[in-house]
Amino acid sequence: MKSITRQKPFSEVVQLLDRFDRVYIIGCGTCATMARTGGRDEVLEMKNRLQETGKLVTGWTVIPTACDEMTEAAARENEGAIKNANCSLVMACALGVHRVNSYLNNKAVIPALDTLFIGMEDSPGNFYEACAQCGQCVLGETAGICPLTACNKGLLNGPCGGTNNGKCEVDKEKDCAFTLIYQRLKEQGRLDLMRKYHPPKNYQVVPRPRIINLG
Amino acid sequence: MISNFKQALNSGKFVVTSEIGPPKGTNIEQMLHHIDLLKNRVDALNVTDHQSSVMRFPSIGGCLAIKEKGGEPILQVTCRDRNRLALQAELLLAHTRNVRNVLCLTGDAVPVGDHKEAKGIFDLDSVQLLRTIRQMETGKDSGGNDLNGAVEFCAGAIVTPEANPIEPQLIKFEKKVEAGAEFFQTQAIYDLDKFAKFMQYARQFPVKILAGIVLLSSARMAKYMTDNVPGINVPQDLIDELAGAPKGGAIRKGIEIAGRMVAALKKDSICDGVHIMAINREEVVPEILALAGL
Numbered sequence: 211m212k213s214i215t216r217q218k219p220f221s222e223v224v225q226l227l228d229r230f231d232r233v234y235i236i237g238c239g240t241c242a243t244m245a246r247t248g249g250r251d252e253v254l255e256m257k258n259r260l261q262e263t264g265k266l267v268t269g270w271t272v273i274p275t276a277c278d279e280m281t282e283a284a285a286r287e288n289e290g291a292i293k294n295a296n297c298s299l300v301m302a303c304a305l306g307v308h309r310v311n312s313y314l315n316n317k318a319v320i321p322a323l324d325t326l327f328i329g330m331e332d333s334p335g336n337f338y339e340a341c342a343q344c345g346q347c348v349l350g351e352t353a354g355i356c357p358l359t360a361c362n363k364g365l366l367n368g369p370c371g372g373t374n375n376g377k378c379e380v381d382k383e384k385d386c387a388f389t390l391i392y393q394r395l396k397e398q399g400r401l402d403l404m405r406k407y408h409p410p411k412n413y414q415v416v417p418r419p420r421i422i423n424l425g
Numbered sequence: 426m427i428s429n430f431k432q433a434l435n436s437g438k439f440v441v442t443s444e445i446g447p448p449k450g451t452n453i454e455q456m457l458h459h460i461d462l463l464k465n466r467v468d469a470l471n472v473t474d475h476q477s478s479v480m481r482f483p484s485i486g487g488c489l490a491i492k493e494k495g496g497e498p499i500l501q502v503t504c505r506d507r508n509r510l511a512l513q514a515e516l517l518l519a520h521t522r523n524v525r526n527v528l529c530l531t532g533d534a535v536p537v538g539d540h541k542e543a544k545g546i547f548d549l550d551s552v553q554l555l556r557t558i559r560q561m562e563t564g565k566d567s568g569g570n571d572l573n574g575a576v577e578f579c580a581g582a583i584v585t586p587e588a589n590p591i592e593p594q595l596i597k598f599e600k601k602v603e604a605g606a607e608f609f610q611t612q613a614i615y616d617l618d619k620f621a622k623f624m625q626y627a628r629q630f631p632v633k634i635l636a637g638i639v640l641l642s643s644a645r646m647a648k649y650m651t652d653n654v655p656g657i658n659v660p661q662d663l664i665d666e667l668a669g670a671p672k673g674g675a676i677r678k679g680i681e682i683a684g685r686m687v688a689a690l691k692k693d694s695i696c697d698g699v700h701i702m703a704i705n706r707e708e709v710v711p712e713i714l715a716l717a718g719l
Contacts, residue, residue: 362534362536362545363505363531363532363534363545363547363550364547365531365547365550366550366553367550367551367552367553367597367600368552368593368594368596368597368600369588369593369594369597370531370534370551371530371531371583371585371588371594371612371655371656372533372534372537372655373588373593373655374588374589374655374656375589376589376590379533379534379537379655380534380536380537388593389590389593392590392592392593392596404593404596405596405599405600407552407556407600407603407604408553409553409556410509410548410549410553410557410567411548413548
């Protein structure tokens with residue numbers, strides 16, 4: 211699983227930090243490093259840019275995986291510099307922001323990234339959305355191609371009339387999910403699955419707020 | 426109560442429908458003018474539903490205007506802007522106001538329209554919407570709850586006979602038939618031989634097919650549609666014919682071509698009727714029909 215992120219425009223970061231003059235920066239060594247949005251290089255660049263705007267950067271760190279419990283150890287290790295700042299700027303996906311937030315209750319936590327989607331890398335630097343976390347996986351009947359994420363409209367019962375030469379009406383560079391599903395099901399001798407009626411989707415498999423207790 | 430349009434479909438006559446595009450704004454004069462012009466010349470008039478994902482006066486509003494003027498409306502319903510509650514509510518309203526024909530569409534994608542940041546809903550798709558209508562006719566809503574008063578509709582859908590690849594489209598066409606579609610209006614067709622082959626296939630299903638006729642206004646427009654509109658292929662000889670028209674006469678040629686096509690489809694009983702889309706030139710539809718001998 212990779213959380214695909216994009217840096218917020220610097221002007222937005224500056225606006226979010228408007229009321230803070232001392233900032234501690236936290237990056238992530240996993241997804242955000244791979245997406246080149248919150249690794250060491252990006253954290254250092256952010257540090258320089260914030261200093262140019264007159265902010266005091268009290269310190270920085272890149273947590274190996276910002277979404278897991280290592281964040282707590284990193285927070286303890288860097289306690290002094292974090293305490294010295296009046297906010298933390300987190301260059302990780304929203305999971306990292308949540309994790310940091312849970313350890314720094316009395317300090318503001320500001321995201322520097324927008325979390326775009328849960329994606330896979332199919333060629334270096336090229337990520338595609340793999341899962342919409344709908345709670346009702348259909349991949350078993352769609353040849354492993356998810357229409358919820360690969361079709362702009364998230365259709366279940368086949369292509370819309372906007373598909374053209376195997377491409378999507380929204381973007382001629384993007385494949386039509388149902389052309390791909392059709393081709394692969396045909397190859398696999400399972401084209402009958404495309405004829406199956408899918409009833410309206412259950413959007414309340416786990417109603418929001420989504421919480422599951424395994425205990 | 427069987428709708429007038431359904432009666433026309435069942436009568437065996439060559440059925441003609443056309444289309445009204447509601448305005449963007451409260452000035453509905455032109456729409457009312459188009460309704461006056463066409464209501465007695467066709468068997469039913471579709472009213473588009475935020476066509477091309479551009480926010481407009483609603484389809485149901487146009488349908489009510491047609492009813493007020495004594496015409497027969499077909500309510501176009503897309504799944505783009507409303508969830509299953511809102512879709513069903515609109516069907517309840519339509520039924521009570523005697524708007525009894527519905528065309529079920531997925532709807533264009535949000536990013537192609539003029540509110541690109543809006544949320545695309547697509548809670549249902551066109552197949553699910555058709556089934557929802559059939560369920561509501563049994564007195565239950567899509568959640569299985571009792572309705573105090575059921576609906577009754579002549580429900581249809583669309584098909585693209587020249588889609589590429591065609592098989593996924595045909596599979597969906599068959600799903601729409603199974604879901605209870607009674608009639609189909611097709612994407613614009615221009616190659617009558619190809620369309621006749623599609624009809625050979627479609628004839629095995631108990632549905633009525635109305636061929637889509639989109640007025641060609643110039644060679645440039647014909648070429649643009651071929652290059653950019655999914656499932657539309659204007660053959661080169663028609664493009665040449667338009668290009669060869671005298672200066673300013675391309676539109677006359679387009680009307681002539683449309684009239685000729687309608688006449689040919691009717692003469693050879695290739696399909697059950699036509700759906701004429703004049704796209705902002707509604708005033709020429711009577712001419713097309715006259716040329717076709719209708």
